[in-house]
Amino acid sequence: MTLDMILIGLAITLHPLPAMALILLLSGDRGVRKGLVFVLAWLACLVLVIAGVLLLTGGDPPKKHSAPSTAAVALKLAIGVGLILYGAYKQRKEKRPREEPAWLGRLRNASGWSAAGMAVLLQPWGMVAAGAATVVNADLSQGLTWLTLMFYCLLSTSTLLAMELYATFRPARAEARLQALMRAITTHQDQAVVVLSLAVGLWLTGRSIFELT
Known part of the structure; x- marks a missing residue:
């Protein structure tokens, strides 16, 4: 379970x-x-999903x-196949620089409630569902399980948390660097989605077939 949750x-x-x-x-x-x-709502969503499975x-x-x-294994297999198909679909699409979606740009003027709502909506739910299916095998009588679950939540939030802390304690530097990061992500977001979807999809599919046989 630990390796799956880390991936x-x-x-x-x-x-x-x-x-x-x-x-x-x-x-x-x-x-x-x-x-x-946004970060707290994102983390809370992950925790609630795990808590629901454990209940x-x-x-x-x-x-x-x-x-x-x-x-649970069949669900992971279905998610893995779905991620592979989605990654292949994105890869076949015409490759060109991406413009920032209009709805995404409205986040600059979003309210706190809107920020919390977007943190929930923008979760990569296919991967979150894969994590939930993996948590089915969690044994809370073992200390390693608790560490794995906590590490999973922190790891899944680490990029967002790092940016939030950087903007909080180094606001002058953060503004320019985060805007440069935004331009890079906008240009390469399709490639990133393809790589992540295929990597996780292939892992889940292979692992699930092994567990079913």
Whole structure:
């Protein structure tokens, strides 16, 4: 479980769209405060998803090859195949520099509530669902499980948290560097989505087939 959670957490934190949203929030009025709301809402969403799964399982993983265990593996397989198909679709699209979407630009003037809502909407839900399916196997009687889950949440939030802290303590430097990062992400976001989707999709698919056989 630990390796799966680390890989999924890395893919979530490297997803370009949430990073773009946070940069735009930070560039607006009271940006640091709204950015903090965004980061906290993002983290809370991840924690709530994990907590929901643990409430269903009671922190006691189902036995291997039982119906619940097989269903969780089948879900991961479906998510993996879906991510592969999505990555292949994005790869086949015409490659050209991307303009900033109009709706994304409105985040500069977003309210705190809007920032919190966007943190939920912009979660890469396919990967979050893969993480949730993996948490089905979490055994809360083991200390390593608690560490893995906490590390997963922090890892999935690490990019956003780093930008928020940078903007808070180095505002003058952060503005120019975050805008440069925004331009780079806007140009290469499709490639990043393709790589992340294919990497996680292939891993989940191969791992799930192995677990089912």
